[in-house]
Amino acid sequence: MHDIRALRADPEGFDADLARRGVPSTAQAILKLDEERREALTLLQEKQAHRKNLSKEIGALRKTGGDSSLLEAEATQLRSDIEGLETRATALDEETRLTLAVLPNRLDASVPEGKDENDNLIVHTHGVRRDFPFTPKQHFELGEALSAGVGPQMDFATAGKLSGARFVLLRGPIARLERALGQFMLDTHVQEHGYTETQVPVLVNEAAMYGTDKLPKFADQSFKTEDGRWLVPTAEVPLTASVASSILDEDLLPIRMTSHSQCFRSEAGSAGRDVRGMLRQHQFEKVEMVSITSPEESDAEHERMTRCAEVILERLEIPYRRMLLCAGDTGFGAAKTFDLEAWLPGQQAWREISSCSNTRDFQARRMNARYRPAGGAPSFVHTLNGSGLAVGRTLIAVMENWQEEDGSITIPPVLRSYMNGLEKITA
Secondary structure: OOOHHHHHHOHHHHHHHHHOOOOOOOHHHHHHHHHHHHHHHHHHHHHHHHHHHHHHHHHHHHHHOOOOHHHHHHHHHHHHHHHHHHHHHHHHHHHHHHHHHOOOOOOOOOOOOOOOHHHOEEEEEEOOOOOOOOOOOOHHHHHHHOEOOOOEOEEHHHHHHHHOOOOOEEOHHHHHHHHHHHHHHHHHHHHOOOOEEOOOOOEEOHHHHHHOOOOOOOHHHOOEOOOOOEEOOOOHHHHHHOOOOOEEEHHHOOEEEEEEEEEEOOOOOOOOOOOOOOOOOOEEEEEEEEEEEOHHHHHHHHHHHHHHHHHHHHHOOOOEEEEEOOOOOOOOOOOEEEEEEEEEOOOOEEEEEEEEEEOOOHHHHHHOOEEEOOOOOOEEOEEEEEEEEEHHHHHHHHHHHOEOOOOOEEOOHHHHHHHOOOOEEOO
């Protein structure tokens, strides 16, 4: 949510910032609503004060036996006027809130200009792409060829029979490998990176979705239950919303939380994209990182969080590159985002495997999350979120980068203790 005071102070700057995202000028329309709301509130306060004085005058006349009928008639009219102004002020306040709620965050000055992913900037690249002496296969070709007795270790046909498109059923060593990846990520972030392990609900209320900027903008991207709750698109939602409506002690900051959870997305608008394999699923696993910081520390925390995600890829020996997203590709709630893209030799392409964003105070204002600086008034915290990593996509990257010519998959050394010493998944 945007700070209306900042918009009042610099409407041209507000419009210029949003224009970088392709959003038309909106400041004047919002300021007009805001002015009408403030005028209604001022008039409401004046009439409330006048009615209070009338009540005193009516009381005094009644005590002396005077005629108060004219004043009582005026008081009745004032009551009606006040009710109308209250309704109008509430409606204007809601219209202003809804108008602001669908506007994206203002971008950091370092975010490059650009329209889409083709304009993102490579910050750095890590690792050496393996030179295969054979044509590498895609993950679904490998997984479907590996048997688990009752069926393939990566079974899209059975999942489709159970749930429809964009689901997968994993069996045997591949299923264990996915579990190992999640455990390895969680252990690393907790034991080495200082995050607190957190088990979260995957069903949340509308306030949690709104506070983390998933509503109303992305309602069609999520699944809603019949009782009005939402399946989380990412554990960012419950982790970040856990500090909603709070005033935190400054000594508690930064708060760092991580969670390994199921995530659910409708993938609306993605028809025909990544229809084969596990890249784009309705249900998937992710290890999420969330940080709650003071404004002064959020930029440094953003770099720190991104490095935590990079460490996972480096230990799995998967080549990756860090991308600074351009204005047109930066997500709705983010002021600045780094994406990590893993190299997938089966696809011969770089694919996103983590996204780390600083939302500044954008989410905090929506959920009223604040902290109390020493000797100061409460201020909004800054919130950050990042994938550390998307578990399914990391499984894809491991399978494709560690595949052998016979279709077997070597287990990265860092994962072997999680696989009971298994060094290779074979047919």
